[in-house]
Amino acid sequence: MPFRFGSVGGSFSTRSYRTSRGLEIASLNATIKVSRFATLNLVGSKTWGAVADTALQLLVIVPLGRRTSATAGVRTHGDGQSATATLQRNLPVGTGVGYRLAGEVGEVNRLDGEVALQTGFGTYTVEGSATDQGGGVRVSASGSIGMIDGSVFAARQLTQSFAAVRVGAFPDVGVYADNQLVGHTGRNGLMIVPNLRMFDDNPIRIETDDLPMTAQLATDKQSVRPPRRAGVHVDFAVADNRDAMLTVVLADGSPLPKGLRVVTGGGEKTISAPGGEIYLASLRAKNTVTVQLEKALCSFVVTLPAGGAPQPRLGPFTCVLKPA
Known part of the structure; x- marks a missing residue:
């Protein structure tokens, strides 16, 4: 009541x-x-x-905080009495450390301790106990290995529904479930989100601040309804498009004239600037660029250099006439 x-x-x-x-x-x-x-x-x-x-x-x-608490108490029953004290910090939803330290004096003198580390691949625990009759230590580890959509993954122990979240090929991107950080994507851009509610809406989002400025995505939030004790795939299609300023010349070495229509293989359209310069905002790792001349078409290939330098100046590229 x-x-x-x-x-x-x-x-x-x-x-x-x-x-x-x-x-x-x-x-x-x-x-x-x-x-x-x-x-x-x-x-x-x-x-x-x-x-x-x-x-x-x-x-x-x-x-003592969102995950930490302290407890102290006394207990009596029959002819026995005891006093207890506990300090405990629960594991987070995502990666992190939890611990528990407990002691009891009275009918039984006892001291217990536990430390747990939770990562994206498993949970590792060390427990110890000491009493008047002796003591012991136990070390344990739990995790899972599975496959979804042909991809093998390692994750924490999966006892409920889960989601395999892919953020392109970008590592270290924060992934949230119910607005709580679960972990970060691995080197291949994959993160397993455990303990989802079956047959219910589970909002999942990614931390856009962890993506490079050149990344483009349609949405940073999705909602999934997984079946009972099964996995679903959540794909945040992220394109790593970069911009660059290009210098282009014709076959005779003269600068590309201004005002010409330019189209990339990815569908981006623009107009050439004076001095043979072309600015493109959505370049991929390798791009074919076509220019509409007065009476013909010419093209060239742009391969972006490694690294993420903002707006590099590339070229000169020679625009080669296309066969009629």
Whole structure:
């Protein structure tokens, strides 16, 4: 039952057995917000019948951030008492580190610790525990290897629906699901987004600031509805078009006249400028450029240099007449 300061709840249950006495269990719990920075949780229970016991637990929970919290409490039942304390930081939705440190004194003296690293390819955990009777350490790793649309990928453990997000061939592009950063694309431009809701709209977007200025895309947001425990492909078609200033001459070495119509193999159209200069804004790695002369056509091939230098000046290119 909710109240302005928190909530209160209770229950009563009975258990019957054929060969032994039954049990009656009553419990009461209350959650009280004592300040903006702390919450008090009180749980009490009473058992009658085959087992007679009274237990009481008091916990103070203090949030220390979006993913971090601290808990301290005491517990008593029968003839035993104990005190506990926990510091915990949950793993993020995307890549990052989480940890948990917990201690208990009283009936059992115990110290537990756990550190987890989550990457785009898996989750790796180291756990340790020490008690009065001894201790131990456990190391574990989990992940997945799969195939979608003929492409093999490595990802975190996939127990629910997922999406294979491709952003051209651009690496290190942030990918968000439900507006939370999940991770960044790998060297091949691929990112696996796990834990999607099946048969429901899942908004996925990419971080356009991570793309080069020369990249062109139709949209940075898509929504998918994957089937149960299956993958879907999400393709953000990104073209890495670059601009350049070209210097062009005719076969006799004279500058290309101004005012001529110019068309690239990609469909971009423009007009030649004085001095044989042509500005093109959407060049690919390799381009065929055709010029409409007075009575004929000529063409030349532009291969962009490696690197992303803005608006390089290239040439001179010789515009060769096309056969009639």
